[in-house]
Amino acid sequence: MIQRIKKIFIGKPLPNWEYKHQRLSKKIALAVFSSDSLSSVAYATEEILIVLMTAGAAALSYALPIALVILFLLWILILSYRETIKAYPNGGGAYIVAKENISTIAGLVAASALLLDYILTVAVSVAAGVAAVTSVYPGFLEHKVIIGIVVVFLIGLLNLKGIKESGVIFAIPTYLFLFSFMIMIGVGFFRYFTGQIVPTPAETIPILNGLSLFLLLRAFSSGCAALTGIEAVSDGVPAFKTPESKNARTTLLIMAGLLTFLFFGITFLALHYQLTPVHDRTVISVLAENIFGRTPFFFIIQAFTMLILFLAANTSFADFPRLCFFLAKDKFLPKQFMQLGDRLVFTNGILFLSIASSILLILFHGNVHHLIPLYAVGVFTSFTLSQTGMIRRSLKLKQKGWKHALVINTIGAIMTFIALVIITSTKFMSGAWIIVILIVILVLIFKKINIHYCSIAKQLSTSNIKAPIDLRGNRHKIVVLVQSFHQGIVKSLRFAKTFSSDVVAVHIDISGAERDRLIANWERFNPKMDLVIISSPYRVIIPRLMSYLDKLESEDPKLNVTIIIPEFVPKKWWHHILHNQTAFAIKAAIHFRPRTSYISVQYHLEE
């Protein structure tokens, strides 16, 4: 039943040999790895404007310099990541780079930051994608949380089916988005240079804050959301066609160029159209309407914005389970995260991501602006740790060109660290504290899990056993629990006799009538076996049975006791509620006794 439902939604199971890695050309790789990064232009400008707006209309003009600072940071990061790609042709995520070059703890901090970042990417991208829709159809505004959750689970479902980096299908929305935005920005620039821009009549904006350095830094922090997702290329180097490393580095440059053009273009035009963020529409949608009017092109812009944002969320569904897999492999996460599902994907990681990001959407009411303060902390933590790792690597290995790399990575590490400090301090009260606390908690959990797995491996190790193994064991006694005399008991007694000659039947006497019937049957059928009757005036079965087992085991320290629990299995599930669940409780009690095992002998009812 469950199998059939699963087959309909997930598809039929795939065998191990279908597992292979696709190689992507630069054109396809650009589309696959850049959707997360490029899509952030859909909300980054708006987030800068929202912060500046609180200091009045005049403050908005600071958006352009702030955007330029962020783009400067982008190029430093890009140059740094080109070094990482060179050094890690098999994929150099922040977790691996930090763990290998700094310390395990640094790796775990980077991993926690990244996991939280992936969850936030899903939540922010889906929320922004839904905002692109509600900007056109405000009627959906009140349902945005539920729409967001449906989208998350649809993307999750697609990933359980196993779409992964299937290339072309992902290239299409990315290029559609790119071209439509280039046209929009192009038309906007043309209007600007030909003096055709008619600014929207400036509304009077209430001034809530004075313009301060702190406000500018907060605007910068918000805008840093534009830099999320740029590490994707360096994680995915092995997916490129040969020469992998070179192709990946070229792709990174192209991506940075596109991001620069889009982010600068949108911010520039938003300022010159004098757009101010409004409650129920995105800045992009207002900009598109200013440029194109309510023409089909306006709707196309919104549709493609939505598509690339959902695609950005989708990339986390590849990255998050993969990082969980690496962590589980290193014994920092439960090994269930290593299990390949029916479709050769990491089912548990996908499910966990779907649920976690849905919870975020609920907690933050599907509101991009409320999620943003949490977003950049994790990203910049992993940037900083990754760059620092690269510095230590250069100093340690001193490979060819290490001085060049050292300079670049040092600048990168310093800049990203400064940005991290700015982001954490300006956004601390509005949400960044949550991420700081979560990173600490996650690292502690990782360590705790690791200690457990290592301790188990030690305890289960067979290294102290001499080969060849000697399997002669202790004496075994079989105890059959006989509460009444029926066909199921006969089967159990027969079972016991075939396995051992040391068998005893035990009856816990909770009602005299039952006991008398049993004794009569025992005399009549004469199974040639001792029947021990244990009186239980308080009508409890398990404690009396356990103390009997205690007695047996204390009398003979070498004895292992196996108890046979006769059970009958009804034909229909609801019949179970008509029977006592004593068997289940006995099994649970025996589970905690090191020297006792149990055998469950089922007698199957036919009606």
Added chain:
Amino acid sequence: MIQRIKKIFIGKPLPNWEYKHQRLSKKIALAVFSSDSLSSVAYATEEILIVLMTAGAAALSYALPIALVILFLLWILILSYRETIKAYPNGGGAYIVAKENISTIAGLVAASALLLDYILTVAVSVAAGVAAVTSVYPGFLEHKVIIGIVVVFLIGLLNLKGIKESGVIFAIPTYLFLFSFMIMIGVGFFRYFTGQIVPTPAETIPILNGLSLFLLLRAFSSGCAALTGIEAVSDGVPAFKTPESKNARTTLLIMAGLLTFLFFGITFLALHYQLTPVHDRTVISVLAENIFGRTPFFFIIQAFTMLILFLAANTSFADFPRLCFFLAKDKFLPKQFMQLGDRLVFTNGILFLSIASSILLILFHGNVHHLIPLYAVGVFTSFTLSQTGMIRRSLKLKQKGWKHALVINTIGAIMTFIALVIITSTKFMSGAWIIVILIVILVLIFKKINIHYCSIAKQLSTSNIKAPIDLRGNRHKIVVLVQSFHQGIVKSLRFAKTFSSDVVAVHIDISGAERDRLIANWERFNPKMDLVIISSPYRVIIPRLMSYLDKLESEDPKLNVTIIIPEFVPKKWWHHILHNQTAFAIKAAIHFRPRTSYISVQYHLEE
């Protein structure tokens, strides 16, 4: 832990030998068995007035004749039940009388009606008891549902501790109630005869219905709530001191006399004080205030009303589990209802009653008036069936005095049947339909459960086995599931070897690396046992294991297979989530294989 909490709330377990039956004197028995019946005067008059009121103030005067008709019915019932007591000195509940003398189905209908009646008695009595409080402190009105549920569970808890018919403690509230009401009615009558009654100024009552026969019958139906609980004495005959039967019959007469005085008195005075039911106060509380003013005596009347109503609810907590016990004993209810709890009470019946009556309180907002239409249907169904059973008994046995009994029971059966028809038809739409449907459903469930238990008893019967029993069995093969090689596996292999020489180790190969490690270990340690490797490219363990077992069993139809499932038991509960739950799933799969048993061999981790 759970044991300790249980001990605090429930008390320490009692051994079987503490189980005994108390004998009650007439004075105590009257108090114990009549609280349910007498307490109904707290709401019966009000329910009549509420119905009549819809036809305007003039219609209220019909309350007195209606009350007299109900009292006439009461005396017919009392005379009938005296016959039942004579015939059933061991207690003649409607279930037993109808089952023995009419048919099993009739017995089951009576039982369903009674069970529903007991649940309603708790709900109605507690709701009315809470209403007695809120009439004094209207601030509690909005919390009446939650207060009601708390009271239900407190009474349930007391019953789990096992108070039962502990006599004196129950006699006190009943007598306090009786005396205080007698004084109130006495003072009322004195005022009436001395012409001191100052009627409250008659409010204008909007006339919603014309005065019709249907309306009068509905008022009668509502008032019949006064007759609930009178069967308690006949159920409890064995609790009386010898001569049980005679004492019980005398007690019944005294109870009827008291009920007549109270019900007539209250209805009479309510009419002459021209009381009309109001939303947030009971008629009793308004009457008491009219007679005594806001003196302490007014508060005492309310407190004792509340007490006797809660006591009435408490009697259902003795009756309901006892009837469930009888039904379970006759295999119509799950046998869990026969289990004596720690304190020698029927825990499951008490829990079920608490939950069911709480649900009623929630569904009907703790409102007596909304519950009343459901109430009398069940009671009169059991009355009718009980009387009909007595008629058939007289005709069949023709014992001494049977003609006298026949006449009385025939009149009783006809009158209660007429009342049942009136109640069901006038209250059908306002709730009685629920009871009719529930009775049908309950009877079907009883039958279904009975069929199941009888079929099981037949299947488990050892009557076809020749004595002495021959316990020689089929060949057994032990299969050890070996997914990797560790200490737990070594323990399992050793276990298998001591039990049988026909042992095979099976490995389901879902990952090549694990398989290669296992083979290397097998060669190194050389356990002298076949290792079967089953490849599973779709990474599923259970289906492959099951098809292997299928193969073994089909090759040798005489072979019984026992599979050893090695499990390791972590030290802390949360460690469980760090491990696969495959062992559990395998056990569940084997549960449904008639020829396979399993042995769970636990390896206990120490850290």
